[in-house]
Amino acid sequence: MNYPVVIIGGGLAGLISGIELARGGIRVLLIERKSYPYHKVCGEYVSNEVLPYLKSLGLDPAALGAARISNFRFTSPKGSVLDTKLDLGGFGVSRYILDQALYRLALKAGVDFRLNTTVTKVDWLEEHFEINTADGGTYTSEIAIGAYGKRARLDRQLGRGFMEKESPYVGIKYHIRGDFPRNVIALHNFKNGYCGMSAIEDDKQCLCYLTERTNLRQAGSIPEMERNILSKNPHLEAIFSNAEFLYAKPEVINEISFAPKNCIENHLLMVGDSAGLITPLCGNGMAMAIRAGNMVAHEVKLYFQQHRSRSELEGTYRKSWQREFASRLLVGRAVQKVFGREVLSELALGFFRLAPPLLNVVIKGTHGKLMRLE
Numbered sequence: 001m002n003y004p005v006v007i008i009g010g011g012l013a014g015l016i017s018g019i020e021l022a023r024g025g026i027r028v029l030l031i032e033r034k035s036y037p038y039h040k041v042c043g044e045y046v047s048n049e050v051l052p053y054l055k056s057l058g059l060d061p062a063a064l065g066a067a068r069i070s071n072f073r074f075t076s077p078k079g080s081v082l083d084t085k086l087d088l089g090g091f092g093v094s095r096y097i098l099d100q101a102l103y104r105l106a107l108k109a110g111v112d113f114r115l116n117t118t119v120t121k122v123d124w125l126e127e128h129f130e131i132n133t134a135d136g137g138t139y140t141s142e143i144a145i146g147a148y149g150k151r152a153r154l155d156r157q158l159g160r161g162f163m164e165k166e167s168p169y170v171g172i173k174y175h176i177r178g179d180f181p182r183n184v185i186a187l188h189n190f191k192n193g194y195c196g197m198s199a200i201e202d203d204k205q206c207l208c209y210l211t212e213r214t215n216l217r218q219a220g221s222i223p224e225m226e227r228n229i230l231s232k233n234p235h236l237e238a239i240f241s242n243a244e245f246l247y248a249k250p251e252v253i254n255e256i257s258f259a260p261k262n263c264i265e266n267h268l269l270m271v272g273d274s275a276g277l278i279t280p281l282c283g284n285g286m287a288m289a290i291r292a293g294n295m296v297a298h299e300v301k302l303y304f305q306q307h308r309s310r311s312e313l314e315g316t317y318r319k320s321w322q323r324e325f326a327s328r329l330l331v332g333r334a335v336q337k338v339f340g341r342e343v344l345s346e347l348a349l350g351f352f353r354l355a356p357p358l359l360n361v362v363i364k365g366t367h368g369k370l371m372r373l374e
């Protein structure tokens with residue numbers, strides 16, 4: 001089947017670009033490996049930079065039960081605490097609910113979906129793309145958008161350099177209940193990792209941590225690692241001992257790479273994590289994916305409406321992407337070198353205690369301004 005646009009992956013970046021393109025009158029097919037709703041490893045804290053934009057699309061997070069988050073708590077591996085108010089703040093809502101709500105908006109806008117379908121191969125055949133799926137399907141399109149997240153087999157097929165390197169990180173997520181404030185996002189540091197916790201809908205909290213695989217290897221299992229390594233931070237010890245854990249097993253992902261990537265690969269326009277994953281402690285990857293979905297749809301609409309050339313489309317998309325995201329990714333990588341290190345994060349906490357406004361300067365360096373509405 002032929003479409004003007006095929007989107008590969010239906011997370012935040014893919015769903016937003018699908019909604020925008022379909023509302024712009026462009027026929028679009030979105031191919032997603034899973035079916036909605038489903039859980040995803042993610043801290044589920046969304047920066048307010050995209051709140052007015054989401055509302056303008058017809059999605060009000062408050063109506064989904066999202067928690068409003070205005071304060072930040074930072075703890076060191078030994079348990080020292082720094083509290084500050086967030087300039088912009090954010091909201092907490094599970095990906096289970098958020099992605100499902102966007103999926104409904106996309107259906108309503110007229111996006112065609114192939115769910116439970118994995119894309120295995122994308123080829124650029126000079127004039128168009130040929131896209132193959134695991135169930136034997138073949139689709140062709142003039143434009144293809146890669147919105148398939150952090151890392152997929154497709155990256156290997158596309159010969160992307162970062163796939164050659166093993167990534168040392170593992171991500172683990174739970175939903176929990178307990179007596180925790182609903183307006184605070186906490187970042188609890190531990191040896192070789194950090195754990196975010198913030199409120200989501202239904203009086204639940206999302207607890208999500210990133211750690212180096214060496215911790216898991218050393219401890220032997222996730223529960224042992226949580227008991228013997230994470231719980232050395234007394235705040236995490238209290239959470240793991242007292243909270244009600246709502247999953248039988250955590251959601252786990254491996255091979256999380258923060259290496260630089262290209263935002264265009266063999267003419268495939270990459271968005272969200274496929275173009276570059278910001279380190280999770282910035283709490284901003286979701287807002288970036290939403291912004292990028294909007295950005296790529298804007299450029300593709302101009303390509304069709306103004307009969308632009310492919311090189312013009314790619315040139316303006318690359319420029320906009322670099323302007324919006326390149327420096328945030330750099331700051332995010334630098335910040336991650338400090339946090340999750342026992343001594344360095346203790347020193348950083350002491351430093352920011354002496355000069356609290358500087359913490360907000362660092363946070364600003366990883367965040368964008370409020371998204372402008374068109």
Ligand SMILES: Cc1cc2nc3c(=O)[nH]c(=O)nc-3n(C[C@H](O)[C@H](O)[C@H](O)COP(=O)(O)OP(=O)(O)OC[C@H]3O[C@@H](n4cnc5c(N)ncnc54)[C@H](O)[C@@H]3O)c2cc1C
Nearest residue numbers: 009011012013033043044045119149171272273284285286
């Ligand atoms: C541990 C951790 C914690 C995080 N915490 C936060 C946080 O608190 N706040 C925040 O803003 N960001 C956070 N992030 C980052 C955030 O999760 C991502 O930046 C965001 O999900 C990116 O959205 P996306 O649409 O690019 O990718 P995704 O949401 O990952 O969507 C990609 C989609 O593509 C599909 N797919 C993959 N391969 C294929 C294929 N071959 N064919 C078809 N479909 C495919 C997948 O099923 C998926 O639905 C965190 C990340 C990690 C690792």
